[in-house]
Amino acid sequence: MSDFVVRPLRPQEAAHVAAWAYEPPHDIYNGDPEHPDDYLAVDGDGYGYYAIATADDDEVVGFCCFGSEARVRGQASEPGTLDVGGGVRPDRVSQRLATQAFPLILEFGREKFQPRRFRTAVAAFNERSLRLCERAAFQEVRRFEGPGREFVELVRLDEADADPD
Helix, strand or coil: CCCEEEECCCHHHHHHHHCCCCCCCHHHHCCCCCCHHHHHCECCCCCEEEEEEECCCCCEEEEEEEHHHHCCCCCCCCCCEEEEEEEECHHHCCCCHHHHHHHHHHHHHHHHHCCCEEEEEEECCCHHHHHHHHHCCCEEEEEEEECCEEEEEEEEECCCCCCCC
């Protein structure tokens, strides 16, 4: 059983997530407190933002997003590919929370969207997140210029479609 659940964000929680502020250089991941409703955006197909909450007390400790909300400028939608992104509450960074929650996020995405592959983009300086993705069997496919800096695009075949060799 997981220590976390993936569920829709509630309006008050979205306001908190939008106000999260990180130390530089991770401040590129800061939300926009003027637009908390952006974090409530889930379209009719289920793409958008979700809370990562603790299973025991339902405390929001992170978020994940799927589809266009997870793409970085410089990436285009690709059929069969699920774009995935996320963040950890600033006071919970470096506590192995993402390591614990990432498999749950991927499983949620697999069940909800049935992708052939997953894709993510991480700022090139963000070694912590790049290691997380590599440990989850993502592989770098390209580097590109995103908003104000270089990003690394990583992909992972869905386990159900992966070559067993």
